[in-house]
Amino acid sequence: xxxxxxxxxxxxxxxxxxxxxxxxxxxxxxxxxxxxxxxxxxxxxxxxxxxxxxxxxxxxxxxxxxxxxxxxxxxxxxxxxxxxxxxxxxxxxxxxxxxxxxxxxxxxxxxxxxxxxxxxxxxxxxxxxxxxxxxxx
Numbered sequence: 001x002x003x004x005x006x007x008x009x010x011x012x013x014x015x016x017x018x019x020x021x022x023x024x025x026x027x028x029x030x031x032x033x034x035x036x037x038x039x040x041x042x043x044x045x046x047x048x049x050x051x052x053x054x055x056x057x058x059x060x061x062x063x064x065x066x067x068x069x070x071x072x073x074x075x076x077x078x079x080x081x082x083x084x085x086x087x088x089x090x091x092x093x094x095x096x097x098x099x100x101x102x103x104x105x106x107x108x109x110x111x112x113x114x115x116x117x118x119x120x121x122x123x124x125x126x127x128x129x130x131x132x133x134x135x136x137x
Contacts, residue, residue: 011043023052024051042068043059043065043067049071054082058090061094062095064098066099069104071104078109079107079111085110093126104135
């Protein structure tokens with residue numbers, strides 16, 4: 001499934017039989033920071049799910065939102081750039097007013113861009129100002 005619009009309510013990303021369950025690919029007209037934003041809800045990523053990011057694409061956990069991406073030892077969650085190039089996708093950013101989030105048994109690959117401009121705090125596969133806190137295991 002290709003996601004191109006922001007998520008404003010609680011949503012679930014279930015695991016499917018395909019190699020790429022979700023592609024974060026914001027509209028091509030979104031020049032510069034090409035992200036999808038989760039606001040006022042919880043994005044739950046189920047164990048075993050693969051989420052890919054288009055070039056420069058990112059997932060922002062915003063106002064009153066949280067990310068719950070809790071895999072298992074046998075069904076890890078994978079967040080990766082759509083091409084095997086260092087920093088291909090931006091990855092995940094937690095805003096200062098986000099709610100408590102959790103990421104466990106997850107792998108990150110080809111994400112995290114260096115940026116010295118407006119979004120200089122978004123420089124890792126998962127980064128941000130973690131308002132409500134991030135439990136990363």
